[in-house]
Amino acid sequence: MARGGGNRSRLLLVLLLVSSLFLITLDLRGVNLASSIRSGIATAFSPLESVASKIFSPIGNFTSDLKNFNQSKKKIEQLTKENDLLKSTQILDEDTVGQLSQLRNVLDLAGRGGYKVVAAKVINRGSSATFKQTITIDAGKSSGVDINMTVISDSGLVGVVKSVTSNSAIVLLMSDPTFKIGVRIAGTQSIGVVSGQGGSTYLLQLLDATGEIKKGDVLVARGSQNGKPFVPGVPVGTVTTVQSNASSITQNADVVGISNLEQIGVVAVVTSPPKNDPRDSLVPKPRPTVTIFVTPTPTPSPTK
Amino acid sequence: MSGLRVFYTSVFLFLVFIIQEVIIARINFPFNGFSLYLAVLMIVLALEDRTGSLVFGFTGGLIMDLSTSADTPFGQWALVMTIIGYLFSANRESIGDFTQSPFMLVLFTCAAVSLSLVIFLVIGLMLDQSNGGLFHNTGLILGNSLWTFLITPIFLPLIIRIRKLMLDNRERV
Numbered sequence: 001m002a003r004g005g006g007n008r009s010r011l012l013l014v015l016l017l018v019s020s021l022f023l024i025t026l027d028l029r030g031v032n033l034a035s036s037i038r039s040g041i042a043t044a045f046s047p048l049e050s051v052a053s054k055i056f057s058p059i060g061n062f063t064s065d066l067k068n069f070n071q072s073k074k075k076i077e078q079l080t081k082e083n084d085l086l087k088s089t090q091i092l093d094e095d096t097v098g099q100l101s102q103l104r105n106v107l108d109l110a111g112r113g114g115y116k117v118v119a120a121k122v123i124n125r126g127s128s129a130t131f132k133q134t135i136t137i138d139a140g141k142s143s144g145v146d147i148n149m150t151v152i153s154d155s156g157l158v159g160v161v162k163s164v165t166s167n168s169a170i171v172l173l174m175s176d177p178t179f180k181i182g183v184r185i186a187g188t189q190s191i192g193v194v195s196g197q198g199g200s201t202y203l204l205q206l207l208d209a210t211g212e213i214k215k216g217d218v219l220v221a222r223g224s225q226n227g228k229p230f231v232p233g234v235p236v237g238t239v240t241t242v243q244s245n246a247s248s249i250t251q252n253a254d255v256v257g258i259s260n261l262e263q264i265g266v267v268a269v270v271t272s273p274p275k276n277d278p279r280d281s282l283v284p285k286p287r288p289t290v291t292i293f294v295t296p297t298p299t300p301s302p303t304k
Numbered sequence: 305m306s307g308l309r310v311f312y313t314s315v316f317l318f319l320v321f322i323i324q325e326v327i328i329a330r331i332n333f334p335f336n337g338f339s340l341y342l343a344v345l346m347i348v349l350a351l352e353d354r355t356g357s358l359v360f361g362f363t364g365g366l367i368m369d370l371s372t373s374a375d376t377p378f379g380q381w382a383l384v385m386t387i388i389g390y391l392f393s394a395n396r397e398s399i400g401d402f403t404q405s406p407f408m409l410v411l412f413t414c415a416a417v418s419l420s421l422v423i424f425l426v427i428g429l430m431l432d433q434s435n436g437g438l439f440h441n442t443g444l445i446l447g448n449s450l451w452t453f454l455i456t457p458i459f460l461p462l463i464i465r466i467r468k469l470m471l472d473n474r475e476r477v
Contacts, residue, residue, distance in 0.1 A: 008355070009354050009355060009358065009393060012355060012358050012359070013358055013386070013390050013393075016358060016359075016361075016362040016382075016386045016389075017383065017386055017387075019362070019379075019382070020362070020365070020379045020380075020382040020383035020386055021379070021383065022379070023369075023377075023378050023379025023382060024377045024378070024379040024380055024383065024431070026378075026379075027377035027378045027379060028377050028431070033378050034369070034377065034378030037370060037378065038370060038371075038372050038374070038378075041370050041372055042372040045322070045325060045326060045372065048322070048326050049325075049326055052326045052327050052330065053330070124325070124326065124329060124330050125329050125330050125332070126329060126371075126372075126373030127324060127325060127328075127329045127337070127339060127341075127371055127373055129337075129339040129341070129342055129368070129371075129421065129424075129448070130371055130373050130374045130375070130376070131424075131425070131428075131435040131436060131441065131444065132373055132374070132375050134373040136372070136373075162375070163372075170372060170373055176436075177434070177435070177436030177437060177440055178434045178435075178436070197437070197440065198436050198437070198440035198443075198444075199440075262332050
């Protein structure tokens with residue numbers, strides 16, 4: 001390349017680098033350039049996302065089904081049987097029925113906890129290239145949703161509202177590595193912090209070194225002041241492995257999330273905290289086992 | 305490079321960005337995710353001349369900064385992509401003409417996608433951002449590269465064709 005061309009390229013490079021650094025500096029200095037532009041983009045995208053959610057929902061489900069292929073096979077067999085039954089009565093849209101069931105359960109959970117909620121549909125997921133684990137929901141400021149509100153599913157915590165537009169909101173999932181929540185072991189006073197690890201497992205750090213954690217312990221949210229960002233009593237996860245380390249100041253444990261974040265279709269945003277702390281009332285109860293005692297009747301002895 | 309081509313390419317990249325945000329992002333890929341936008345942008349940068357790599361690196365990064373799920377300062381992706389554009393620009397001669405070797409282009413796209421994510425993380429660290437642990441981020445970058453390698457050959461001919469359409473007559477010759 002000619003010297004002039006090389007100089008021009010160098011000048012262009014410097015110009016572009018300076019422009020980028022200028023934009024970053026503006027943003028870090030608190031000029032709300034990014035938030036207003038992104039908010040505008042989110043508002044413009046939300047109708048598109050709603051349409052895409054309806055059209056492309058089977059594609060998203062297909063890839064998550066691939067992950068659980070073995071389970072899917074069993075499920076297919078089970079569904080085939082159910083399908084025969086359904087054909088004779090009424091053919092229903094499985095997707096709608098699933099979402100309806102999730103909605104019913106999430107409202108049930110919110111009702112038991114005394115939370116005022118706004119139900120919302122998941123319309124998108126955040127791009128992996130942003131290194132953030134987020135979902136987009138179809139409820140925004142117009143529905144009373146605001147930033148730092150707790151988001152729950154039919155079984156427990158999902159995340160917290162990170163940003164909001166007039167008719168959509170972005171929720172930071174609890175699996176995000178930056179996510180942290182104060183928790184209490186249900187049934188005890190032991191408190192700790194649960195952190196996202198980027199997957200379906202989480203890390204619990206118990207603040208009380210003398211406290212006791214055991215496998216199967218259920219963790220509930222401790223709650224924040226005025227219920228923001230976390231309302232109290234929401235189930236967070238279940239302890240799967242206790243990491244015993246004598247030299248550690250805090251006790252650690254692996255936790256599995258109570259909500260399956262890959263398959264949530266309907267969530268609820270808690271717009272108002274409960275008047276009273278629901279304590280452990282939302283902890284999932286084990287299903288009662290039915291024990292049947294059979295007493296054999298004495299068989300008549302053959303008479304001669 | 306004409307102003308009209310800058311405009312057309314930017315519009316094309318923005319359309320790909322919409323597809324990424326609205327459709328691709330909702331797919332639960334096993335082993336982390338795939339960014340169609342990053343892959344397309346890398347192909348565009350690889351096919352451009354020195355100035356084109358720089359200009360479209362910057363504009364492509366600015367478009368990425370619009371991502372609604374991003375929590376980073378506006379301009380961070382622009383900075384990352386300008387650096388990537390510079391690397392493409394500086395190594396133009398050694399990179400050669402990738403259009404003659406699609407396999408090499410796919411491999412190079414994967415490497416460039418990974419590099420851009422690494423640079424993004426490094427700049428993020430310098431700006432005191434917390435983007436997760438090393439293990440998680442390594443998995444994310446490897447997953448992204450794997451999917452780029454598998455999916456890019458499907459749409460690569462289309463991108464090359466669209467780019468040819470955007471060239472003006474003089475550039476085509």
